Amino acid sequence: MKTLVVNCGSSSLKYQLFNMENETVMAKGLVDRIGQENASLKHDSVGIGRITIRSGIPDHSKAVSDMINALTDPEYGVLKSVDEIAAVGHRVVHGGEKFSDSVVIDNNVMAAVKDCVVYAPLHNPSNIMGIESCEKLCPGVPQVAVFDTAFHQTMPKHVYLYAIPYEYYEKHGVRRYGFHGTSHQFVANRAASLLKKPLKDLRMITAHLGNGCSITAIKDGKSLETSMGLTPLNGLMMGQRSGDIDPAVVAAMGDIEKLDANGIVAILNKKSGLLGVSGVSNDMRDIHKAADAGNERAQLALKMFCYRIRKYIGTYAASMNGLDVLVFTAGIGENDPYVREVACSNFDFLGIELDKKRNESPEKEKIISTDKSKVTVMVVPTNEELMIARETRRLVGNNSPKKAKK
Numbered sequence: 453m454k455t456l457v458v459n460c461g462s463s464s465l466k467y468q469l470f471n472m473e474n475e476t477v478m479a480k481g482l483v484d485r486i487g488q489e490n491a492s493l494k495h496d497s498v499g500i501g502r503i504t505i506r507s508g509i510p511d512h513s514k515a516v517s518d519m520i521n522a523l524t525d526p527e528y529g530v531l532k533s534v535d536e537i538a539a540v541g542h543r544v545v546h547g548g549e550k551f552s553d554s555v556v557i558d559n560n561v562m563a564a565v566k567d568c569v570v571y572a573p574l575h576n577p578s579n580i581m582g583i584e585s586c587e588k589l590c591p592g593v594p595q596v597a598v599f600d601t602a603f604h605q606t607m608p609k610h611v612y613l614y615a616i617p618y619e620y621y622e623k624h625g626v627r628r629y630g631f632h633g634t635s636h637q638f639v640a641n642r643a644a645s646l647l648k649k650p651l652k653d654l655r656m657i658t659a660h661l662g663n664g665c666s667i668t669a670i671k672d673g674k675s676l677e678t679s680m681g682l683t684p685l686n687g688l689m690m691g692q693r694s695g696d697i698d699p700a701v702v703a704a705m706g707d708i709e710k711l712d713a714n715g716i717v718a719i720l721n722k723k724s725g726l727l728g729v730s731g732v733s734n735d736m737r738d739i740h741k742a743a744d745a746g747n748e749r750a751q752l753a754l755k756m757f758c759y760r761i762r763k764y765i766g767t768y769a770a771s772m773n774g775l776d777v778l779v780f781t782a783g784i785g786e787n788d789p790y791v792r793e794v795a796c797s798n799f800d801f802l803g804i805e806l807d808k809k810r811n812e813s814p815e816k817e818k819i820i821s822t823d824k825s826k827v828t829v830m831v832v833p834t835n836e837e838l839m840i841a842r843e844t845r846r847l848v849g850n851n852s853p854k855k856a857k858k
């Protein structure tokens with residue numbers, strides 16, 4: 453079964469084609485800067501070669517058609533025809549309260565995803581365009597939506613509600629939803645399987661530290677709480693997002709900048725976090741370089757970033773009355789031993805003891821705590837695309853059925 457995974461961002465489209473018989477990647481690619489003059493498609497057919505194509509890519513529909521052309525190209529493609537694609541799995545950022553699981557897409561699902569645009573105006577419209585373009589160009593092929601929010605739908609009401617007038621929740625769905633669910637779920641399952649223990653028996657914290665960062669408490673195999681909220685702005689400090697602030701900061705900054713709330717939220721989303729504090733970059737590698745060279749604001753940004761992770765680990769360990777496993781994942785979580793070391797420091801009362809050598813070893817998937825540490829600390833590379841492909845196969849089965857009736 454060949455499964456195509458599509459992840460549409462506001463101006464990009466990432467894809468991977470999996471052979472689900474052995475879960476290998478046959479081809480992958482990135483269409484970048486959709487709508488701009490310098491748009492390009494970088495395609496990599498495993499074992500055949502890479503190619504970069506520059507052509508006008510005004511919208512997601514053209515991006516999907518260029519992707520299909522690259523996959524089926526007689527010279528560098530991996531498919532004879534689009535008919536070989538058994539199913540397409542789409543990353544959909546916001547599924548609101550309607551979706552606590554992945555789902556085969558039909559007209560009702562599309563209508564519900566459109567209803568969620570209001571919560572994710574930067575993300576859901578691109579996801580919708582990607583789905584509609586794939587439906588046009590791969591007619592009859594089942595399409596599956598895998599939601600970033602779905603894994604966190606198990607949060608109890610007293611955890612996901614904001615302490616604001618109840619009607620904002622009841623009438624307008626204003627509440628914590630959480631994101632990166634596919635990643636948290638993937639690494640949690642993988643960690644449990646590496647430890648040969650059922651996930652439901654472990655009190656686990658998964659820290660997804662990439663350009664976007666979120667951290668999740670998992671108890672009884674379910675998401676109990678996660679740091680992102682109504683939108684992906686809340687929680688940990690991120691590359692360019694502020695994470696937690698006092699909401700009154702929005703009014704104070706609005707007065708200073710003469711901007712409305714949306715203008716300030718844009719600053720909190722795009723000019724804050726590591727970038728805003730350091731004034732250097734949103735990229736952790738640049739922050740390290742600047743901090744090592746003596747840049748005090750970069751040093752401060754690094755300290756704040758690690759402190760916020762520690763604070764959440766402590767909070768979530770308290771919520772779960774203890775902690776068995778702590779997992780680091782994503783760009784920073786997988787590659788930055790310094791951040792892991794500082795985030796895990798001074799946790800004697802919890803029994804976290806890191807092994808310096810293990811933490812700094814080049815292995816990708818590893819236990820980094822000592823053998824006598826009460827908490828097992830691990831690094832587990834995330835693979836959201838594979839998780840989406842697995843979800844798609846789970847829903848569609850090994851043989852592609854006829855497309856869901858509209």
Ligand code: AMP
Binds near residue numbers: 661735737788
């Ligand atoms: P992601 O969003 O998962 O791709 O992660 C992006 C973040 O990972 C950026 O802040 C990168 O600087 C960071 N990153 C990638 N490689 C490393 C590394 N070797 N050391 C520290 N940070 C890294």
